[in-house]
Amino acid sequence: MLSAVISIVVSYLLGSVSFSIVIAKWLKGIDIRQHGSGNAGATNTIRVLGKGPGILVFFLDIAKGIAAVILGYWLGSEQFGEWTAALSGLAAIIGHNWPVWFRFKGGKGISTTVGVIASLAFLPALIAGVVAIAAIALTRYVSLGSLLFAILTPILIAIIHYSLPLFVISLVLCLFAIVRHRTNIVKLVKGTENKLGAKKGT
Structure with missing residues (x-):
């Protein structure tokens, strides 16, 4: 029990490391939450800092989710x-959304959610990811792709890779994404x- 609590707490602290904020501060000396959409995530990093930093933030945020599940x-x-793996992944996403290191104002958690779900249930995450990427490519609405990923994940887990911990956590993550x-x-x-490529966005 103690080890599970430690894993969840450490995962939250890890998730609270907002790479978007850190990289923007390092590269430009700015708080990215005061620019573009005001969101501390990969999409807004692309809009404010460019593709290179944005892609780096995207993969680092995914890595946080993977690390939490492994822990x-x-x-x-x-x-x-x-259950411990699923709750640790959830804690990392909560940390990303409400980071203790940055006054509890973070991102929307989709990249970290991708890392968590891919680690817990790879095939459902892959299918949902393909649909999300296709939606973004066709519409250039990143938010639409993010929502499709979050909504499809619990459905696909129920159909393809059902387990109670994964299904419950995926439903919670879906609710997080919608909120x-x-x-x-x-x-x-x-x-x-x-749309993706616009100077301002959410």
């Missing part, structure tokens, strides 16, 4: 290893959402 499996007991993207959803419905 959960390592420290989790044989009986509750999957964090609520303004984007309104803009998508109204047709005013910013």
